[in-house]
Amino acid sequence: MTDKQVHVAVGVIERNGHIFLTRRAAHQHQGNKWEFPGGKCEPGETVAQALARELSEELAITVHDCSPLLVVCHDYGDKQVKLDVHWVRDFDGEPQSQEGLEGRWVLASVLPDYDFPAANVAIVEQVVAQLLAD
Numbered sequence: 535m536t537d538k539q540v541h542v543a544v545g546v547i548e549r550n551g552h553i554f555l556t557r558r559a560a561h562q563h564q565g566n567k568w569e570f571p572g573g574k575c576e577p578g579e580t581v582a583q584a585l586a587r588e589l590s591e592e593l594a595i596t597v598h599d600c601s602p603l604l605v606v607c608h609d610y611g612d613k614q615v616k617l618d619v620h621w622v623r624d625f626d627g628e629p630q631s632q633e634g635l636e637g638r639w640v641l642a643s644v645l646p647d648y649d650f651p652a653a654n655v656a657i658v659e660q661v662v663a664q665l666l667a668d
Protein backbone atom coordinates (compact mmCIF):
# COMPACT_ATOMS: atom_id res chain seq x y z
CA MET A 535 0.00 0.00 0.00
CA THR A 536 1.40 3.41 -0.96
CA ASP A 537 1.40 6.39 1.39
CA LYS A 538 -1.29 8.13 -0.57
CA GLN A 539 -3.61 5.16 -0.76
CA VAL A 540 -6.70 5.32 1.42
CA HIS A 541 -7.71 2.04 3.06
CA VAL A 542 -11.49 1.79 3.16
CA ALA A 543 -13.68 -0.77 4.92
CA VAL A 544 -16.76 -1.37 2.75
CA GLY A 545 -19.85 -3.38 3.72
CA VAL A 546 -22.22 -5.25 1.45
CA ILE A 547 -25.16 -5.28 3.84
CA GLU A 548 -27.49 -8.06 2.78
CA ARG A 549 -30.88 -9.25 3.92
CA ASN A 550 -33.22 -11.51 1.95
CA GLY A 551 -31.41 -10.95 -1.35
CA HIS A 552 -31.51 -7.16 -0.97
CA ILE A 553 -28.48 -4.91 -0.48
CA PHE A 554 -28.52 -1.60 1.40
CA LEU A 555 -27.04 1.31 -0.58
CA THR A 556 -26.47 4.94 0.28
CA ARG A 557 -25.95 7.85 -2.07
CA ARG A 558 -22.87 10.00 -1.57
CA ALA A 559 -23.42 13.70 -0.95
CA ALA A 560 -22.77 16.05 -3.88
CA HIS A 561 -19.72 17.66 -2.22
CA GLN A 562 -17.98 14.35 -1.44
CA HIS A 563 -15.40 12.54 -3.58
CA GLN A 564 -17.42 10.65 -6.24
CA GLY A 565 -20.38 12.82 -5.26
CA ASN A 566 -23.97 11.74 -5.98
CA LYS A 567 -22.88 8.18 -6.81
CA TRP A 568 -24.38 5.23 -4.99
CA GLU A 569 -22.08 3.29 -2.67
CA PHE A 570 -21.82 0.43 -0.27
CA PRO A 571 -21.61 2.07 3.16
CA GLY A 572 -18.28 2.19 4.96
CA GLY A 573 -15.34 4.43 5.55
CA LYS A 574 -11.67 4.82 6.18
CA CYS A 575 -9.79 2.51 8.52
CA GLU A 576 -8.15 4.34 11.40
CA PRO A 577 -4.64 3.47 12.64
CA GLY A 578 -4.63 0.36 14.81
CA GLU A 579 -8.04 -0.85 13.67
CA THR A 580 -8.70 -4.11 11.88
CA VAL A 581 -10.93 -3.85 8.81
CA ALA A 582 -13.72 -5.61 10.68
CA GLN A 583 -13.43 -3.13 13.55
CA ALA A 584 -13.43 -0.17 11.16
CA LEU A 585 -16.46 -1.52 9.34
CA ALA A 586 -18.42 -2.09 12.54
CA ARG A 587 -17.57 1.42 13.73
CA GLU A 588 -18.48 3.07 10.43
CA LEU A 589 -21.78 1.20 10.10
CA SER A 590 -22.69 2.08 13.66
CA GLU A 591 -21.85 5.77 13.06
CA GLU A 592 -23.35 6.06 9.58
CA LEU A 593 -26.37 3.75 9.77
CA ALA A 594 -26.93 2.96 13.46
CA ILE A 595 -26.72 -0.80 12.96
CA THR A 596 -24.77 -3.23 15.13
CA VAL A 597 -22.60 -5.64 13.14
CA HIS A 598 -22.11 -9.01 14.84
CA ASP A 599 -20.07 -10.68 12.14
CA CYS A 600 -18.71 -10.01 8.65
CA SER A 601 -16.73 -12.01 6.11
CA PRO A 602 -14.22 -10.93 3.43
CA LEU A 603 -15.55 -10.74 -0.14
CA LEU A 604 -12.82 -9.03 -2.19
CA VAL A 605 -10.24 -6.25 -2.24
CA VAL A 606 -10.31 -3.64 -5.00
CA CYS A 607 -7.50 -1.16 -5.59
CA HIS A 608 -8.36 1.79 -7.80
CA ASP A 609 -6.64 4.99 -8.87
CA TYR A 610 -9.03 7.89 -9.46
CA GLY A 611 -6.15 10.18 -10.36
CA ASP A 612 -6.95 12.59 -7.52
CA LYS A 613 -7.16 9.72 -5.01
CA GLN A 614 -6.05 6.09 -4.71
CA VAL A 615 -8.29 3.75 -2.76
CA LYS A 616 -8.03 0.23 -1.47
CA LEU A 617 -11.56 -1.03 -0.87
CA ASP A 618 -11.64 -3.95 1.57
CA VAL A 619 -15.10 -5.32 0.91
CA HIS A 620 -16.94 -7.55 3.39
CA TRP A 621 -20.34 -9.20 3.47
CA VAL A 622 -22.47 -8.02 6.37
CA ARG A 623 -25.32 -10.44 6.98
CA ASP A 624 -25.29 -10.71 10.75
CA PHE A 625 -26.40 -7.38 12.17
CA ASP A 626 -29.08 -5.80 14.33
CA GLY A 627 -31.14 -2.74 13.60
CA GLU A 628 -32.71 -1.13 10.54
CA PRO A 629 -30.08 0.84 8.61
CA GLN A 630 -30.86 4.53 8.40
CA SER A 631 -28.40 7.23 7.36
CA GLN A 632 -27.34 9.27 10.36
CA GLU A 633 -25.82 11.82 7.99
CA GLY A 634 -28.99 12.60 6.04
CA LEU A 635 -27.95 10.60 2.98
CA GLU A 636 -30.47 8.87 0.78
CA GLY A 637 -30.46 5.13 1.43
CA ARG A 638 -32.43 2.15 0.15
CA TRP A 639 -32.64 -1.61 -0.05
CA VAL A 640 -32.01 -2.78 -3.61
CA LEU A 641 -32.66 -6.20 -5.11
CA ALA A 642 -29.27 -7.67 -6.08
CA SER A 643 -30.28 -8.24 -9.70
CA VAL A 644 -30.86 -4.50 -10.28
CA LEU A 645 -27.54 -3.38 -8.74
CA PRO A 646 -25.99 -3.01 -12.24
CA ASP A 647 -28.58 -0.28 -12.99
CA TYR A 648 -27.14 1.99 -10.28
CA ASP A 649 -24.49 4.63 -10.86
CA PHE A 650 -21.49 3.61 -8.70
CA PRO A 651 -17.90 4.89 -8.58
CA ALA A 652 -15.67 3.14 -11.14
CA ALA A 653 -13.97 1.02 -8.47
CA ASN A 654 -17.29 -0.63 -7.66
CA VAL A 655 -17.78 -2.42 -10.98
CA ALA A 656 -15.87 -5.49 -9.75
CA ILE A 657 -17.77 -5.45 -6.45
CA VAL A 658 -21.16 -5.39 -8.16
CA GLU A 659 -20.13 -8.27 -10.43
CA GLN A 660 -19.08 -10.41 -7.46
CA VAL A 661 -22.17 -9.63 -5.41
CA VAL A 662 -24.57 -10.40 -8.24
CA ALA A 663 -22.72 -13.61 -9.17
CA GLN A 664 -22.68 -14.87 -5.58
CA LEU A 665 -26.28 -14.03 -4.82
CA LEU A 666 -27.54 -15.59 -8.03
CA ALA A 667 -25.56 -18.75 -7.13
CA ASP A 668 -27.10 -18.92 -3.62
Ligand SMILES: Nc1nc2c([nH]c(=O)n2[C@@H]2O[C@H](COP(=O)(O)OP(=O)(O)OP(=O)(O)O)[C@@H](O)[C@H]2O)c(=O)[nH]1
Binds near residue numbers: 542544564570573651
Ligand atom coordinates in the same frame (compact mmCIF):
# COMPACT_ATOMS: atom_id res chain seq x y z
N1 LIG B 1 -17.73 3.90 1.48
C1 LIG B 1 -17.42 3.68 0.20
N2 LIG B 1 -16.39 4.36 -0.38
C2 LIG B 1 -16.14 4.11 -1.67
C3 LIG B 1 -16.90 3.16 -2.43
N3 LIG B 1 -16.39 3.11 -3.69
C4 LIG B 1 -15.37 4.02 -3.76
O1 LIG B 1 -14.67 4.25 -4.73
N4 LIG B 1 -15.22 4.63 -2.51
C5 LIG B 1 -14.22 5.65 -2.22
O2 LIG B 1 -13.55 5.36 -1.02
C6 LIG B 1 -13.12 6.58 -0.38
C7 LIG B 1 -13.36 6.54 1.12
O3 LIG B 1 -14.68 6.78 1.43
P1 LIG B 1 -15.11 7.43 2.84
O4 LIG B 1 -16.59 7.33 2.91
O5 LIG B 1 -14.33 6.94 3.96
O6 LIG B 1 -14.57 8.89 2.73
P2 LIG B 1 -15.32 10.24 2.43
O7 LIG B 1 -15.16 10.55 0.98
O8 LIG B 1 -16.68 10.17 2.98
O9 LIG B 1 -14.41 11.26 3.23
P3 LIG B 1 -14.54 11.73 4.73
O10 LIG B 1 -14.99 10.58 5.54
O11 LIG B 1 -13.15 12.18 5.06
O12 LIG B 1 -15.53 12.85 4.69
C8 LIG B 1 -13.82 7.72 -1.09
O13 LIG B 1 -12.87 8.37 -1.89
C9 LIG B 1 -14.84 7.02 -1.98
O14 LIG B 1 -15.03 7.72 -3.18
C10 LIG B 1 -17.96 2.45 -1.81
O15 LIG B 1 -18.67 1.62 -2.40
N5 LIG B 1 -18.19 2.76 -0.50
Ligand SMILES: [Mg+2]
Binds near residue numbers: 572573574
Ligand atom coordinates in the same frame (compact mmCIF):
# COMPACT_ATOMS: atom_id res chain seq x y z
MG1 LIG C 1 -17.92 7.30 4.64
